[in-house]
Amino acid sequence: MTPILSAREVSFAYDGEPPVFGGLSLEVPEGRTLALLGPNGVGKTTLLRLLTGGLRPSRGQVLWRGSPVSYSRRGLTELRTRVQLVLQDPDDQLFSASVVQDVSFGPLNLGLPADRVRARVAEALAAMEIADLADRPTHLLSFGQRKRVAIAGALALRPAVLVLDEPTAGLDPAGVDALLATLAALQAAGTTIVASTHDVDLAHRWADDAAILAEGHLHTGRAADLLTDEALLRAARLRPAWGPAVGRVLRRHGVLPPGAPDPRTPADL
Numbered sequence: 001m002t003p004i005l006s007a008r009e010v011s012f013a014y015d016g017e018p019p020v021f022g023g024l025s026l027e028v029p030e031g032r033t034l035a036l037l038g039p040n041g042v043g044k045t046t047l048l049r050l051l052t053g054g055l056r057p058s059r060g061q062v063l064w065r066g067s068p069v070s071y072s073r074r075g076l077t078e079l080r081t082r083v084q085l086v087l088q089d090p091d092d093q094l095f096s097a098s099v100v101q102d103v104s105f106g107p108l109n110l111g112l113p114a115d116r117v118r119a120r121v122a123e124a125l126a127a128m129e130i131a132d133l134a135d136r137p138t139h140l141l142s143f144g145q146r147k148r149v150a151i152a153g154a155l156a157l158r159p160a161v162l163v164l165d166e167p168t169a170g171l172d173p174a175g176v177d178a179l180l181a182t183l184a185a186l187q188a189a190g191t192t193i194v195a196s197t198h199d200v201d202l203a204h205r206w207a208d209d210a211a212i213l214a215e216g217h218l219h220t221g222r223a224a225d226l227l228t229d230e231a232l233l234r235a236a237r238l239r240p241a242w243g244p245a246v247g248r249v250l251r252r253h254g255v256l257p258p259g260a261p262d263p264r265t266p267a268d269l
């Protein structure tokens, strides 16, 4: 099946800087969740910006449903109505006076009528559990609250692909659980989700597929396989996931039958 979004042999360098990476390829299958992992500064944000049209590859192509993305104003507008990037720092994303104004911005920009904008905003605020913040000035909110507002702003556009740069950084544990529940509901409704993270446990718990960027190479595969590859995780300065480590010990002691899957959470265990 043609991936919904892909990068083919993509290279990128910021102006006057050495290349961040060269010749990376990635396929994002429709309807699945993909976690992007790798050490600080390896180029995860850069890759996410390339996939969402914010940056243009120096070489190679980004493809939407198998067709190269057009970097014309129209091509980029089309891409961005389908693919939404939520930045790591909400302050790079939020600029309106109140929460409701910020979350309304995208749908209003699409030219939707006021009642549909209101419905989408209410739905996005409810999904991120911030309906009570609707009329608050954005700049007075906490970091985690602003992060949820930024995600709600993307959800209000009902993208086919939601791309999140370190979405759980700065959220409290209940906030992480709420976000994962929202992402699960979005995936059940058909949304494809890509998220970068340094948290291998989270990726193991959440993602179908994984991509690990380390030492200039992008390793891709099923999350269950990639996130149990200890040598690769070490090269990417990542800690092995909790679930596979526990699974290995339990198998060694005969508590878990050989073919049984690793636990993903303590509740699973």
Ligand SMILES: Nc1ncnc2c1ncn2[C@@H]1O[C@H](COP(=O)(O)OP(=O)(O)OP(=O)(O)O)[C@@H](O)[C@H]1O
Binding pocket: 014, 015, 017, 020, 038, 039, 040, 041, 042, 043, 044, 045, 046, 047
């Ligand atoms: N606007 C920019 N101009 C020049 N260099 C940049 C710019 N943005 C990022 N870089 C450089 O590009 C490289 C990749 O940065 P990027 O933010 O993509 O990494 P990352 O993997 O997301 O890191 P982190 O895990 O710390 O968020 C880094 O060396 C960074 O210094």
